[in-house]
Amino acid sequence: MAKPSRLPDPKEDFSAWYVEVVKQAGMAEHGLAKGTMVIKPHGYAVWEHIQRALDDRFKATGHENLYFPMLFPESLLNKEAEHVEGFSPQVAVVTHGGGQKLEEPLVIRPTSEAVIWNTYANWIQSYRDLPLLYNQWCNIVRWEMRTRLFLRTSEFLWQEGHTAHASEAEAWEEAVRMQGVYREVAEDVLAIPVLPGRKSAQERFPGAVETLTIEGMMRDAKALQCGTSHFLGQNFAKAYDVQFLNDKGEQEYAWATSWGFTTRMVGAAIMTHGDERGLKLPPAVAPVQVAIVPIYRADDERSRVLEAAAKIRDGLAGNGIRVKVDDRDQHRPGFKFSEWELKGVPIRLEIGPKDVDSDQVVVATRFDGSKEQVPAPDIVMGMAARLDHAQRALFEDAISFRDDNxxxxxxxxxxxxxxxxxxxxxxxxxxxxxxxxxxxxxxxxxxxxxxxxxxxxxxxxxxxxxxxxxxxxxxxxxxxxxx
RNA sequence: CGGGGCGUAGCGCAGCUUGGUUAGCGCGCGUGCUUUGGGAGCACGAGGUCGCCGGUUCGAAUCCGGCCGCCCCGACCA
Known part of the structure; x- marks a missing residue:
């Protein structure tokens, strides 16, 4: 069986396990400034898959992407009372530029309601201009007192949707719709079961009338907020004077929503599915879905085995599966097995001389640790089903864990x-x-x-x-x- | 902001109490040989402003003063 793990036992010290697995699996490491994070390729690729899953759904629900500046005058933030109170403690402020003190300090966005609604005032005159269904992908900075890789970093990546509507009902519908999109991505893509609901007044986003949330349970049985969609009422329209002429010829304040989903969810996936061997990535977001580990001794074996591996790789890739042949010579197979498990790759194929001779492949499945021999010709056709099965298994396992708790x-x-x-x-x-x-x-x-x-x-x-x-x-x- | 810890090679650490001449160890890295079906072995080798500034001393990683930074546990938050 397996050698003793080099990771802390998640059952004993979940927090230490989390930090170690993030680092050892090559997901991220600490940046130089407090609370910042270098997202490494294996972690960033997961984020890219999350981005795509979200962005496709945003487009499908009628949204467009745009981009607002990261810097804006501090005074802009001060116009919505609850908003400024909620965010000013954690805002980073730029006081100098070009070697000189700035006349008015600039804030680095902690969220973009202020700068966006300030601009929406210029874009909205009539009900015919509505709705505005916009989203931006960006980084934001919040000076948190306590930080953790992915879960809470001083700077993080996210998307923030900011919509403007002509009626309360339409805005509310939008907020609910986007909560639904978040739930879909959390559950269908990240395999994280979540409970949808709304926040208590105290837990609400500063400036929101209602905050809708989806909450997941991590493997330490603690909750993690996995995405929020805010019904902002007319609060920001009033603060930034965004009025429009309705179809009755009356001036009315626009109705707003905002919604965000962040790189925290990479951490959420880690904390929902990992075990003592490392990550278990859901196939939908796994940077590598199938890793092929060739096994050989002499050169002639090497070429035979690599040839067989390449054939399977090409077949899988041709079916749209993310596959990689691990042909590194400096590591032996056992090392590679452990490493791909640590990195959470859903399926590992082992191909050695014996397998080539018998036209078979060993299929190792991460989520349940099983290994089986499969005829090589069946591998390519059956892989999509295996990945689907792995995706579902992770989700169902997480559901039963949550229900048990x-x-x-x-x-x-x-x-x-x-x-x-x-x-x-x-x-x-x-x-x-x-x-x-x-x-x-x-x-x-x-x-x-x-x-x-x-x-x-x-x-x-x-x-x-x-x-x-x-x-x-x-x-x-x-x-x-x-x- | 409270409490704790740490800063010495890419990573993880020892050395510091009791100052001493080429600053060690493990992993990793390079070369070679042997290996390769669950985290390889041997040999040789490369790699260091000991966080920064100042002080004490013949001599400081080590003692003294100051500063900076990061991590972990709470309060704040996605």
């Missing part, structure tokens, strides 16, 4: 004791008062991760909500706030 609390004591003893997600009734929310946090270190999306709708998106539907909340230990 989801509980209902029927009293305050059972909630408090349950969280302390078992952690995980807890569903319980909540009176809606901030004071009670704070008390729960103080007593248990848990936060309200989400509330039902539509309280009145008995067929609403939240399962297992108690009878008093608009008073129920999912409580998960916050990933970084739990004690």
């Amino acid at each position: 989801m509980h209902e609390a029927d009293s305050y004591d059972s909630l408090r004791e349950g969280i302390a003893a078992e952690g995980g997600f807890w569903v319980g009734a909540w009176c809606g008062e901030a004071a009670c929310e704070n008390r729960v946090n103080k007593d248990t270190s848990a936060t309200i991760r989400l509330l039902p999306l539509e309280p009145e709708d008995p067929g609403g998106p939240l399962p297992r909500v108690r009878e008093n539907r608009n008073r129920a909340g999912y409580l998960g230990k916050g990933l970084l706030t739990a004690g």
